[in-house]
Amino acid sequence: MSGEHVLICVAWPYANGPLHLGHVAGCYLPPDIHARYERAKGNRVLMVSGSDEHGTPITVTAETLGISPQDVVDKYHATNTQALLDLGCSWEPNIDARGVDYGGSLFNRTSDPEHKKFVQENFKSLLAAGLFEQKTMQQYYEIRENGGRFLPDRYVEGECPNCGEDGARGDQCDECGTTYESHELQNPRSKMNPDADIEIRDTEHFFYRLDRFQSALEQHAAERNTSWKPNVRAMTKQWLDMGLRPRAVTRDLEWGIPLPLEGVEWDGKCVYVWFEAVQGYYSCARLWSQRYSDSEDWKKWWCVSQDGVVPRHLYFLGKDNIPFHTVIWPALIMGLNHANNGLGEGDDVHLPGPGDLALETNVPAMEYLMLAGGQFSKSRKHAVWLPSFLERFDPDTLRYYLSINMPESHDTDFNWPDFVEKINSELNGTYGNYVNRIMSLGNKLGGADSTESDPENPLLVYDQLELCKDAIERLEQIYVQINQSLNRHRYKEALRHVMSAAQYGNQMIQKAAPWEAIKNLNDDTSKTQDSLAKLAFGWRLARFLAITSQPFLPFSAQRLWSMLGQDGQVSEVAYESAIDWTTPMTWSAISEPLFSRLDLDSILEHEESLVSTGQSETHDDPGHGVKGTGKKSKVKEEKKMNKAPEGTAFLDFDTFMSVELRTGTITSVEDHPNADKLYVVKIDDGTDSGRTVCAGLKPYYTIEEMTGKLVVFVANLEPRKLRGIVSEGMICAADDGQGAVKLITIDGVIENGSRVR
Numbered sequence: 001m002s003g004e005h006v007l008i009c010v011a012w013p014y015a016n017g018p019l020h021l022g023h024v025a026g027c028y029l030p031p032d033i034h035a036r037y038e039r040a041k042g043n044r045v046l047m048v049s050g051s052d053e054h055g056t057p058i059t060v061t062a063e064t065l066g067i068s069p070q071d072v073v074d075k076y077h078a079t080n081t082q083a084l085l086d087l088g089c090s091w092e093p094n095i096d097a098r099g100v101d102y103g104g105s106l107f108n109r110t111s112d113p114e115h116k117k118f119v120q121e122n123f124k125s126l127l128a129a130g131l132f133e134q135k136t137m138q139q140y141y142e143i144r145e146n147g148g149r150f151l152p153d154r155y156v157e158g159e160c161p162n163c164g165e166d167g168a169r170g171d172q173c174d175e176c177g178t179t180y181e182s183h184e185l186q187n188p189r190s191k192m193n194p195d196a197d198i199e200i201r202d203t204e205h206f207f208y209r210l211d212r213f214q215s216a217l218e219q220h221a222a223e224r225n226t227s228w229k230p231n232v233r234a235m236t237k238q239w240l241d242m243g244l245r246p247r248a249v250t251r252d253l254e255w256g257i258p259l260p261l262e263g264v265e266w267d268g269k270c271v272y273v274w275f276e277a278v279q280g281y282y283s284c285a286r287l288w289s290q291r292y293s294d295s296e297d298w299k300k301w302w303c304v305s306q307d308g309v310v311p312r313h314l315y316f317l318g319k320d321n322i323p324f325h326t327v328i329w330p331a332l333i334m335g336l337n338h339a340n341n342g343l344g345e346g347d348d349v350h351l352p353g354p355g356d357l358a359l360e361t362n363v364p365a366m367e368y369l370m371l372a373g374g375q376f377s378k379s380r381k382h383a384v385w386l387p388s389f390l391e392r393f394d395p396d397t398l399r400y401y402l403s404i405n406m407p408e409s410h411d412t413d414f415n416w417p418d419f420v421e422k423i424n425s426e427l428n429g430t431y432g433n434y435v436n437r438i439m440s441l442g443n444k445l446g447g448a449d450s451t452e453s454d455p456e457n458p459l460l461v462y463d464q465l466e467l468c469k470d471a472i473e474r475l476e477q478i479y480v481q482i483n484q485s486l487n488r489h490r491y492k493e494a495l496r497h498v499m500s501a502a503q504y505g506n507q508m509i510q511k512a513a514p515w516e517a518i519k520n521l522n523d524d525t526s527k528t529q530d531s532l533a534k535l536a537f538g539w540r541l542a543r544f545l546a547i548t549s550q551p552f553l554p555f556s557a558q559r560l561w562s563m564l565g566q567d568g569q570v571s572e573v574a575y576e577s578a579i580d581w582t583t584p585m586t587w588s589a590i591s592e593p594l595f596s597r598l599d600l601d602s603i604l605e606h607e608e609s610l611v612s613t614g615q616s617e618t619h620d621d622p623g624h625g626v627k628g629t630g631k632k633s634k635v636k637e638e639k640k641m642n643k644a645p646e647g648t649a650f651l652d653f654d655t656f657m658s659v660e661l662r663t664g665t666i667t668s669v670e671d672h673p674n675a676d677k678l679y680v681v682k683i684d685d686g687t688d689s690g691r692t693v694c695a696g697l698k699p700y701y702t703i704e705e706m707t708g709k710l711v712v713f714v715a716n717l718e719p720r721k722l723r724g725i726v727s728e729g730m731i732c733a734a735d736d737g738q739g740a741v742k743l744i745t746i747d748g749v750i751e752n753g754s755r756v757r
């Protein structure tokens, strides 16, 4: 499937505030993972999106702040573009590294005059093809001395006809969720100007004839039945079953794209934001072509070829947007085809054929990411904002957490304790730890092996693939699984498979114990050779990890790539190269931790400080914040809420890790002068002074049995006096509860004072 044209369409973020993590998980991270994957597979990807900058929520914000709508969208377009780039979303550079034939990306904005031109052109062709009808509507009108204005629904407030709540909007009540006709609202008034007189007036508008596309859309939905996810099938069916009706495409509002029509009756009207923003997928491809490529190149990504080859169109969006992309947008696309083919009001509409604009191939829509159980909401300010998150954390930690927790088939939850746990124990503990072992063992080998080692890579001389057949087989299996999951848009599952390779690597190294072999390099036994061959293969496995994790973790994959001594960008390496076991081994000798551990307490402290200073409430400086419920932050409550089964009190990982266990050698044992059951034990803990521990082991061990044993002790226990002698720790032993007590000893030799975990 190499070389295919793939158009990746990303839902357009509304430029009325910063992006929060709910948006990222639902709409913005999945398409970037997918685009990176398709590129690594050798396909030609064009990725399009941009800021959705028109509509009344933006004018309401502008009027509230006393600034222009343009100021509002300029600010949030800049903020959101930067945040997406900081997250590693590949909106720049605009041209694929392999060249313009391989596509690229464009993150545009709907206030772009060129976008306006396309929308106005399309409006005129749909009108000429008889796909609009004109109707008279009733709308509230605010009367002013020097000319009044029509009030969009968001500009009208009153009492809900259903529950009586004051402050209900013109067309719906946020309190009880009812929608109604605006004339049903009780005691209506202008939101911005409550004292003004308002009345209902007639106004002329155009409606798109969605009803004409009913049967073509039913046919389209039937064809997609096997590829759409259940939520997409269900919501589309619901809309089609209700029967499609004409939908208004114009409204009375200044802030938007003006109607391309002559006549004073169209003054003060613009096209509806739903009608024009969705056309951004199309205008963006054309503009990308105009600006970066041949002006007709967009057709390769948009049009069915003359011999019937259909480019793949993938739309990434949240579940609230599904019918827009499976019903309304396909109806507009078919309408444009109808018009372009010179057909008119009397002609039937058709599904696309050769030369026509193509319909979507799949709409892998996501469910919601919830914040501590509640829905992320821009308007209610219950959110963790992307820009502030990226100021404090490595973007790959967010990419990892949101991918492994992606709301693919059901809503998932973001909470800080779970975030910290997954980063520390999975990303750092499994992936980071594996890489660290390979790099430090490789360096150790380089230092130990002064005669034989290759100056380029100390592992090279031990590279014996015939001794690693099991590992090769396992990784090739994992590789197939990763691809299967990615092709089915199951990103969470795909990343689990990637992580299983790191897990496998840790087990392989643990079993091979190359640290033993490094000490006996002159030992020519098969055990030593096998052990070092596994360590050398460890480099290949790390390279496998860098390539396969790149779509998910682009920054750390690149760091790992450089540590392995590989040249260039891992994002430009073919995905299949992950299982090329003969690639020449390189080395950088750089051994740095790939990730750093996170500290839950300091994160919670920071969040609490935002809640208490009210920063999380501030809209203009959204900066931060989980909004607390009441005085006590919810995140703190969650920390205590363990998911343990009944009867088990789970310890959180950080508490466990705060216990410092170390190794030491018992150098002397004496009877405690004042206690019958205690020994006074001296331990060489790697420090000059050593330490003294009082241990209740007299009933189980003789002095001779204990002396010289390599044991594990708790090193950070507060010292305390036991019958006159200060005890500086506790020696660990197993107790079966029936009289048997056995010291915990170390398997093999290790430096005194080594950390046990």
Ligand SMILES: [Zn+2]
Binding pocket: 160, 161, 162, 163, 164, 165, 168, 173, 174, 175, 176, 177, 178
């Ligand atoms: Zn109500």
